[in-house]
Amino acid sequence: MNYPSNPNxxxxxxxxxxxxxxxxDSFHMIMEEIGREDHxxxxxxxxxxxxIFVAAEITSPLQTSLxxxxxxxxxxxxxxxxxxxxxKDDPIVHVFKTKSTENFALDDGxxxxxxxxxxxxxxxxxxxxxxxxxxxxNVKKRTxxxxxxxxxxxxxxxxxxxxxxxxxxYCDSDDFxxxxxxxxxxxxxxxxxxxxxxx
DNA sequence: CGTATTTGACCAGCGC
DNA sequence: GCGCTGGTCAAATACG
Numbered sequence: 001m002n003y004p005s006n007p008n009x010x011x012x013x014x015x016x017x018x019x020x021x022x023x024x025d026s027f028h029m030i031m032e033e034i035g036r037e038d039h040x041x042x043x044x045x046x047x048x049x050x051x052i053f054v055a056a057e058i059t060s061p062l063q064t065s066l067x068x069x070x071x072x073x074x075x076x077x078x079x080x081x082x083x084x085x086x087x088k089d090d091p092i093v094h095v096f097k098t099k100s101t102e103n104f105a106l107d108d109g110x111x112x113x114x115x116x117x118x119x120x121x122x123x124x125x126x127x128x129x130x131x132x133x134x135x136x137x138n139v140k141k142r143t144x145x146x147x148x149x150x151x152x153x154x155x156x157x158x159x160x161x162x163x164x165x166x167x168x169x170y171c172d173s174d175d176f177x178x179x180x181x182x183x184x185x186x187x188x189x190x191x192x193x194x195x196x197x198x199x
Numbered sequence: 200c201g202t203a204t205t206t207g208a209c210c211a212g213c214g215c
Numbered sequence: 216g217c218g219c220t221g222g223t224c225a226a227a228t229a230c231g
Contacts, residue, residue, distance in 0.1 A: 114204060116223060129222070133203095142222090 110134075110161065112141065123147045137162050 116129035125145035132139040139159035146152040 115225095116221095117204095117206075118221060118223095121220065127221085131223095140222095 110139075120144065125150070132159075132161060134161070134163050 111133040112130035113133045114128060114130050117126050118129070120127045123144065125147070128143045130141045130143070137159075139157065139161050141158070142156045144154045144156075146154055
């Protein structure tokens with residue numbers, strides 16, 4: 001399967017990428033929590049990086065909640081709920097594409113445990129499967145090399161972390177509920193972010 | 200010796 | 216059904 005790149009990397013309107021109700025709900029919920037009345041803009045992020053960052057968004061303590069693309073869906077009514085795998089043409093909302101010839105994995109600040117590796121049909125490069133190392137957190141991510149351009153790594157996230165990023169080094173409050181605070185910063189070995197909500 | 204990774208086996212959708 | 220494919224498990228292995 002070839003993953004499309006972000007359909008509109010410069011857009012700040014995420015809503016057009018959320019075709020599924022649960023995505024839209026969670027998106028609006030988060031926008032409300034961070035005080036965005038128009039629900040159409042993302043937090044402002046700035047970063048420095050040794051890698052070239054291609055996609056418009058990157059995971060962060062807040063945006064991880066948006067960075068979800070389930071691999072399968074539950075469809076149907078109560079008695080007949082079935083699972084459906086992601087179809088080839090389903091939109092993949094958050095695939096992060098980074099130029100990385102040295103480090104395969106995107107350093108997103110979370111700690112991951114690798115649990116699988118599979119050759120993918122049509123690609124000379126295997127896909128790697130990871131779970132969040134935090135107990136009781138079932139967020140997953142997959143990493144592939146871009147078949148069309150092996151210099152790039154595609155990272156796909158599924159799920160919402162139920163804990164803060166271990167890389168949050170500053171927040172304007174001691175508690176961990178980042179969504180209720182305006183200022184925080186985020187640092188990994190590769191990236192450093194800062195976020196300041198507008199007044 | 201404890202923890203993380205590797206890797207073949209297993210399993211579940213999906214298309215035919 | 217059945218086979219193909221991708222996702223997960225878990226025992227073995229590597230590594231600090």
